[in-house]
Amino acid sequence: MILNSIPAENVYIACGYTDMRRSIDGLAAMVKQAFKLEPCSRNLYIFCGRRNDRIKALWWEDDGFVLLYKRLERGRFQWPRKASEVRMITPQQLRWLLEGLNIEQPKAVKRVANLLFV
Numbered sequence: 165m166i167l168n169s170i171p172a173e174n175v176y177i178a179c180g181y182t183d184m185r186r187s188i189d190g191l192a193a194m195v196k197q198a199f200k201l202e203p204c205s206r207n208l209y210i211f212c213g214r215r216n217d218r219i220k221a222l223w224w225e226d227d228g229f230v231l232l233y234k235r236l237e238r239g240r241f242q243w244p245r246k247a248s249e250v251r252m253i254t255p256q257q258l259r260w261l262l263e264g265l266n267i268e269q270p271k272a273v274k275r276v277a278n279l280l281f282v
Contacts, residue, residue, distance in 0.1 A: 172208035
């Protein structure tokens with residue numbers, strides 16, 4: 165999957181519904197105005213429409229934006245729907261999301277912060 169290979173510093177998903185008719189400029193404006201983030205950073209921003217079967221991803225390269233679009237032929241994305249919210253997710257959560265799974269996997273092994281063992 166191409167989204168997994170993008171060297172983004174952080175991955176943000178726009179929870180709720182996004183109008184899939186928005187272009188690069190519309191999505192970038194949404195990132196800047198609604199979420200108070202910088203669209204021209206090395207972050208990956210992902211948006212999902214109301215039907216849950218298509219997503220758009222916005223990423224800044226050094227010379228301009230890249231817009232990726234994915235439409236599922238069957239199935240739906242398990243997208244968080246708290247409207248007007250943006251959420252940072254891990255690369256593992258991105259893989260789960262793109263595989264049609266919920267980003268909250270209660271039985272998944274959680275990473276532990278560096279602990280000092282004495």
